[in-house]
Amino acid sequence: MNEVLIVAVLLLTAFMATAVVLTRDPARQAIVLSGYGIVLTVLFVVLQAPDVAMSQTGVGTVVVPLIVMLAIHAIRRHHTREPDEKDRS
Amino acid sequence: MSRRLRLLVLGVGGAGLAVLFALAAFRLPRFGGTFHPYGQRTLPNALARHTPNVISSINFDQRALDTLGEELILMASALAAVLVLRTVRAEQEDSAGEHAYGPAQVFDALRITGYLLLPVTLMTGVYIVAHGYLSPGGGFQGGVVLGSAIHLVYLAGDYPALARIRPVPMFEAGEALAAGAFVVLALWFAGQVKAMNAVVGLEVGCAFVLALAKFFEQALLVRKDS
Numbered sequence: 001m002n003e004v005l006i007v008a009v010l011l012l013t014a015f016m017a018t019a020v021v022l023t024r025d026p027a028r029q030a031i032v033l034s035g036y037g038i039v040l041t042v043l044f045v046v047l048q049a050p051d052v053a054m055s056q057t058g059v060g061t062v063v064v065p066l067i068v069m070l071a072i073h074a075i076r077r078h079h080t081r082e083p084d085e086k087d088r089s
Numbered sequence: 090m091s092r093r094l095r096l097l098v099l100g101v102g103g104a105g106l107a108v109l110f111a112l113a114a115f116r117l118p119r120f121g122g123t124f125h126p127y128g129q130r131t132l133p134n135a136l137a138r139h140t141p142n143v144i145s146s147i148n149f150d151q152r153a154l155d156t157l158g159e160e161l162i163l164m165a166s167a168l169a170a171v172l173v174l175r176t177v178r179a180e181q182e183d184s185a186g187e188h189a190y191g192p193a194q195v196f197d198a199l200r201i202t203g204y205l206l207l208p209v210t211l212m213t214g215v216y217i218v219a220h221g222y223l224s225p226g227g228g229f230q231g232g233v234v235l236g237s238a239i240h241l242v243y244l245a246g247d248y249p250a251l252a253r254i255r256p257v258p259m260f261e262a263g264e265a266l267a268a269g270a271f272v273v274l275a276l277w278f279a280g281q282v283k284a285m286n287a288v289v290g291l292e293v294g295c296a297f298v299l300a301l302a303k304f305f306e307q308a309l310l311v312r313k314d315s
Binding site for chain 2: 050051058059066067073077078
């Protein structure tokens with residue numbers, strides 16, 4: 001039973017990792033990455049590593065996708081502002 | 090560097106990694122087996138020092154020097170975020186209140202969820218830090234939970250409130266003090282798992298808040314001088 005569970009979660013991990021790579025829009029990718037983080041958390045719990053699972057939830061599911069989203073937002077904001085600055089000068 | 094040379098360097102590096110990885114992987118103990126060389130060495134030490142959570146014993150007692158390096162790396166990255174993402178002369182920073190990132194712009198359900206989860210998440214973070222040496226968790230995990238929990242205020246749609254509850258200079262000071270305290274604890278007072286847990290929780294929480302704060306400023310407030 002335990003082996004079946006481990007194999008199932010490993011397959012799910014491989015599936016989500018592929019989904020992250022195949023998502024091409026960076027903003028959507030950040031969300032899929034967050035889902036991949038949750039799957040990794042489940043994997044670590046199944047492999048009896050709750051300490052690592054907790055770190056993974058915090059860093060992989062919340063902080064990294066949030067930083068990616070903020071970085072994308074900052075880049076888009078700076079890019080959309082540039083054209084009208086040129087117009088003014 | 091030409092394309093061919095780059096591919097050659099990549100090929101050599103990849104082949105070397107593959108050989109080393111294969112050598113290492115084939116000498117690992119069998120998955121799910123009963124032979125645990127690392128566990129057999131760490132467990133008696135952890136129990137001898139009365140640290141029920143063996144992971145915490147390894148992190149803060151048996152391999153505290155490695156954790157010291159890890160914490161300093163985290164501090165360096167937070168410092169780098171503060172330095173690299175500062176407001177430079179050609180830019181100016183709006184104050185958080187100037188933008189309408191007020192509570193009105195998000196769904197009520199999201200706002201209520203954010204405000205309800207905030208105290209629960211903060212409590213969970215404190216619990217994970219405080220019980221790190223007893224049960225799964227510890228300074229790093231709890232610090233991450235604490236550091237990210239206050240951003241639920243932003244999720245609830247109130248960026249000015251978030252900016253008010255995390256004054257950056259205070260968190261910079263907290264980060265520096267906690268990192269310094271951890272160096273002192275790791276080098277001169279080895280084995281103080283509870284104290285190290287608390288200090289690491291503070292340090293990690295401050296580091297995440299600082300790095301995220303700088304990203305938030307770049308994403309929402311900083312603009313080029315026009």
